[in-house]
Amino acid sequence: MTDGELDDLVRSAAMAEPIAAEPVEREIRHRLRPQRGRWYAAVAGAVAAAVVAGVWLTRPPREFRDAARDHRVEVVEHQPRHWKTDPVELREIEARDAIAAPEGFRLKAAKRCGIAGRLVTHLVYTDGVHDVSLYVMSGVSGRDYEAGGQWVHAFRTGRASGLIVGPPAECRQFANVIQRT
């Protein structure tokens, strides 16, 4: 058998093999076309990333978020905690931290509390109806923040600084009094 005869044999065998080219051609033509959906997906992705970045950048400092959650769990929902409620102890704490409370409010309870990885003093004032938390801690600042109906406000006096957390109206009362001291 010559080279030519062998090549003919191989060629005719290969040509007899069925080849489904049409589906492949359709797929290739489809893939060669610009995919408008990809642009939509890219734009949607960019918008989503911008929204996430915006939320991330504008969200309050961790201390604000932790304080709001802590107040909700420990004061609003009254989950069991070891509070100091002895009047003598509370008077000592008040004298030490020298936080001025609005008229009608009294220190109801106090404890040490973890906020944003720091151990801080948590004071709970009440007017008999509303409870307001004061977290005495240094170096907090930021814009007022509201979460779940609770207001979080950073305060600073000559001797102490921290966060006030509670119903908005009562928190403002505290903020005004503290600001004057």
Add this chain to the structure above:
Amino acid sequence: MSQTREEFERTALPHLRSLLRFARRITGSAAQAEDLVQETYLLAWRGFNGYTPGSNIRAWLFRILINANRGVARRRFATIPIPTAESLPGGKLRAEPFEVLDALDRLPEEQRTVLSLCAIEGFTGPEVSEILGVPLGTVMSRLSRARQAMRHLLASRMEKVSK
């Protein structure tokens, strides 16, 4: 449709069947051949600006396919040792198409590739040399060994059938 893509489809897609047939031989699988050919066309489209109009687009596409196949781990055929046949039975070999293709698929990849390009796709030695990026002498020696091995495989098969 942009003019360039239209031109690409018009000049490149007519060679789809040849590429599929060749890809089928070097991958050993119809599904892998389809994947490889699709990949080849996408690569070709990306590089179409580098293609010189009027040059051999078929050889250009085959070169891209060969390189694409080298770039990925694809199934390799289980080749069987083929003894050097100094003297093989003369006369015509009669074999069914599937037997011929089975024998072709048993060749070592380098030989199978060269024989497929020359015998099936009709490329000349220099064209195959350019497509594969190997010297012409290498192409011709691989082609010679491939033909010799094919003769031996087909003859062995005929002997078994006749016994």
